[in-house]
Amino acid sequence: MTLQEVQNQALQLPTGDRWQLVQVLLDSLKRESNPQSKRRNLSRLRGVARISAVAGESNIQADYITYLTEKYQ
Template sequence: MTLQNLQKQALQLSTSERWQLVQTLLESLQQETRPLQNKGNLSRLRGIAKGSVALSNQGTVAEYITYLTEKYQ
């Protein structure tokens, strides 16, 4: 299946199904791009710095997608 065929099929889905697809893809990308964490090193740094803006923005995007998915179901 080509990307073009996949895009055409995705556009034929209902709005709620497309939002679910977007959420699934976003979660997949977040998992793949999340760096591997070494627990030993992180435990020594706990509390030194605030959470990164990128992670909080990703959480906000996921929450917004969830909100829209529920709204349009």
């Protein structure tokens, strides 16, 4: 069956059935363009760059000063 034949048959469907067909096609395209593996990989990275609440800003500054001191000795 060609694309033109499918289009012609789809246009003969009642309005409700055409909306349902549109939804099925859109869902299909979403699944193909956003595979689960991409979502799974990104979800594993959530919070990686976050600084823990335990480390205060003074600790971060002290660590940075220590790093610079050691680097430029």
